[in-house]
Amino acid sequence: MSDIDLARLQFASTSIYHFLFVPITIGLGFLVAVLHTMWFRSGNPDHRRLTRFFGTLLLINVAVGVVTGLIQEFQFGMNWSAYSRYVGDVFGAPLAMEGLAAFFLESTFIGLWIFGWNFLPARVHLLTVWLVAVGAAGSAAFIMAANSWMQHPVGYTVDPATGRPELSDIGAVMTNPVFLWGYAHVLTASLVTGAVLMLAVSAWYLRRGEHAEVFTRSAKVSIAVLVPSILLALGVGSHLGVIEATYQPMKISAAEAQWTTCQPCSFSAFQVGGGNNDQDPSKLIEIPHLLSILATGTWDGEVQGLNELNAQYQQQYGPGNYVPNVFVQYWSMRVMAYLGSLAALVALWGAWLVWRRRLPTARVFLAVATWAVAVPFLMNTAGWMLTENGRQPWIVQGLMRTTDGASPSVGSTELVISLVVFYGLFLVVGAVNVYLMMRFARRGLQLEEPDEPAHTDDDQPRVPVLTF
DSSP states (O other): OOHHHHHHHHHHHHHHHHTTTHHHHHHHHHHHHHHHHHHHHHOOHHHHHHHHHHHHHHHHHHHHHHHHHHHHHHHHHHTOHHHHHHHHHHHHHHHHHIIIIIIHHHHHHHHHHHHTTTTSOHHHHHHHHHHHHHHHHHHHHHHHHHHHHHHSOOSEEEOTTTOOEEEOOHHHHHTOHHHHHHHHHHHHHHHHHHHHHHHHHHHHHHHHTSSHHHHHHHHHHHHHHHHHHHHHHHHHHHHHHHHHHHHOHHHHHHHTTOOSOBSSOOEEEEEEOOSTTOSOOEEEEEETTHHHHHHHSSTTOOBOOHHHHHHHHHHHHOSSOOOOOHHHHHHHHHHHHHHHHHHHHHHHHHHHHHHTTOGGGOHHHHHHHHHGGGHHHHHHHHHHHHHHHTTTTEEETTTEEGGGTSOTTOOHHHHHHHHHHHHHHHHHHHHHHHHHHHHHHHTOOOOOOTTOOOOOTTOOOOOOOOOO
16 A cells, blocks of 8 residues: 555544544434433433433543544644645634634533532523533534535635635635535434434333333434434435535546436446446446436436546546546445435334334334444444545545645655554544443433432532532
């Protein structure tokens, strides 16, 4: 592997690993805020116990997510210094906003929420957990704005003296169509992740017959969030395909392994061949017009082929191969779409059982829901592979190629050593995270102290309860 390949592998591994925890933080943060609101409104101690139970799982993932996110920040300077130097005047702005605003908001109020039990007034305590959820979503917004600028650069001018892009319109960056629809997709996918995790834990307890009444409530809450979230995620993802086909047509053509221009275009549910060196795949189970709908939003829309697009890019940007890894694109698209459809079926199945009042005793559904916890993580990973691989060979679409963005002073030896170290750390951190999640998830609901009354605004400040 070349130095560029090693640098890409290292950053891709870090990004994928980090994004295992980001959706949990956003999605579970919202659900914990909902549970806390239910307790605030009802005074039911079971809602309080659920809030603290799932709040513990949230805090574990926040801690791991912060650590893995910091590694990403350092890699911009270590492995991609040429890229950072070139786009720093634009790319650094949303990242600075994320650190100075959203991250501080989230970290400050998560501390107040942890130490505010039986200490802060009830309304203030409730506000802190909602600000945690807002901060987590805000962090994702600024990071997605930076990433979307790489996909579709807007709001910049090129300095004639340095030849580097400089930020000229932050409003254009924050209203970038790729950002708006991509961010909506991340939010809905995060809600799906948090809801599936809560449903899986609740289903595990219902199968064992422990705290059945309490975990039936959390299962209903998770299904109530999961149903609209997965349907919105599928709808937003479909329109995001139209947006990407407008600004990055090569990405969509590669996702279908469409080597020649077609109109109308069918979508292949499965194919044999069609990779980087095979332009004549055997497409199986073709769905007429579906690719035209996904890529253009119209019944008979035209989708340009990879060969035609590559010829256009060669005329515009110079000699080279501008086709991304077609195999990765094709199967990432299908893993994401098929697993999303599976999650939708599970959500609708659960909603039907809730309506029929059969959820606590539906043994087959509870078993499926428990194991379905892996679905959103695989779906999210496939989505990021589709997004980032499809931009290649550009690190910034139309402005800078990936081969020009790496650090010239970092060689293969340093990259291999650091890659091995990172993988070792990831295994350790991942094992600790799984251990803690399993330990606290299996610990069950903690009994309330007999002298601990329902939290009201009339409570006098007391010594905070620090144990979760």
